[in-house]
Amino acid sequence: MTGQPIIIMDRVSKRFGETVLAVDNMSLTINEGDFVTFLGPSGCGKSTALKVISGLLPVTSGTITITPPTGETEQDLGFVFQDPTLMPWATAYQNVFLPLKLAGIKPDQAGPRVTEALKEVGLSKFADAYPRELSGGMKMRVSIARALVTRPRILLMDEPFAALDEMTRSKLNNDVTQLAKEHNLTVIFVTHSVFESVYLSTRVMIMAARPGRLAAEMSLETPWPRTEDWRTSAAFSAEAHRISEALKRTLDAEDIDH
């Protein structure tokens, strides 16, 4: 399922000011088609790591190599924030159109792609709705459509579903994995939910705090994308238990440190 390396992080560190070391010496190779989750407690630098990969924050030291895109794409990286981050003055359609508009694509050329992106997230009927008229889950779908409209290879998601209710969250989990498979996306997904990381990903990166660093890597061999049945299976529980134990060991080690 996974292909060539697409993101290579080599001894990446990110320091804020003199004292805060948000990401410490992180080395990681992510392959095409991987669905990677960064799992860890609050303040372990997982969001910072994501922003560094996206280029929104410069690295303090180390290198990040992203293999150049081969296909037609306006923006190789899609980013989904923790909040839907929609422009409240613009309709769902206009929000999804934004990345193409910024890339200088004319509305008539962009039209079919925006419509397609909205259709993919199941919001065809809500193209003309303003964000305030949409539920939390729907807003997040618009945000996902916006990230996908540029046909990126890589999708970065920063705790996108943390604020949603359990049912909406499960549904969006399924939809995201489905979209990732259809578009052959490489996804990095930040979460603090063990269950979400187990359900979604092929690789789980457990991160530890102070300084933020990669504590353990765990692979999940269960065929991907997973189905709703698997969520309630004994195998799922076993995997969740395994990841939880690893996370617990990381947290315990931290407690001893301090």
Place this chain on the structure above:
Amino acid sequence: MPKTLTTETLPESAPEQSAPLNTVPLRRARRERILSFVMPVVMLCAAIGFWEFQVWYHEIPKYLIPAPSVIAQTLVTDGPSLMASAWFTVKLTFFSLLLAIIGGVILGALFALSRPVELSLFPFAVILQVTPVIAIAPLILIYVDSTFAALLICAWIVAFFPILSNTVIGLRSADHNLRDLFTLYNATPWQRLRYLLVPSALPYFMAALKVAGGLSLIGAVVAEFVAGAAGQNTGLASRIIESSFRSEIPRMFAALVLVSLLGIAIFLLTNWASRKVLGHWHESELQRES
């Protein structure tokens, strides 16, 4: 635990349901709308009626308190000359407001874009704002040849500051994640300004416009008072002073009514503009259903 059935649906499917035909809230909203229009009108008419009655009943002479009917009569007989003055004040007010918008927005944009510019020029803006215009007006009238230009400067000084300060705050208020998004998609500075900063600043700007609209009228009236009744072209405030010198109390009231009407017109206009610009998305102008 027994399962309980609730009428709630999942958020995802809620908007797709067709709303049941319940006209009660609609009717209530309509009644509310009518009431909100009728009540003030009724109260205003009642107050005017009470005034008229008191003047008639106590036989108060019109050089003390003129009855509303006398004021209305004066508005008709002095109509042409009062209208000319009103037109002068309208021009002065709207012109100064326009200049306040242009100056406030341009300077606000400069402040928001450049910290050094803000630090070096903001004290001047504050000095202009905190010094009462009535204290500066005589100087301006001495230094500026054209009376209209002098009056314009006075009114502008008063109206300008809210636009400036709110434009600065507004341009800085854009959501930081949206800023990141624009960075991620390599937005040019122009795109960032047009598609992100300006829309983010609009609610602040519209709030300032409502304040500045009223202030520009106050500025115009105050400046006219200081300028006095001199000159050929004079505004409503000058007519009020002139009438007070001649003890023509009904005409004072008539001019006052026109000033008030102008103020109300500005208030309605700026509110309408704000609803037009923000009504479809911003909390401050959304119509609530309940």
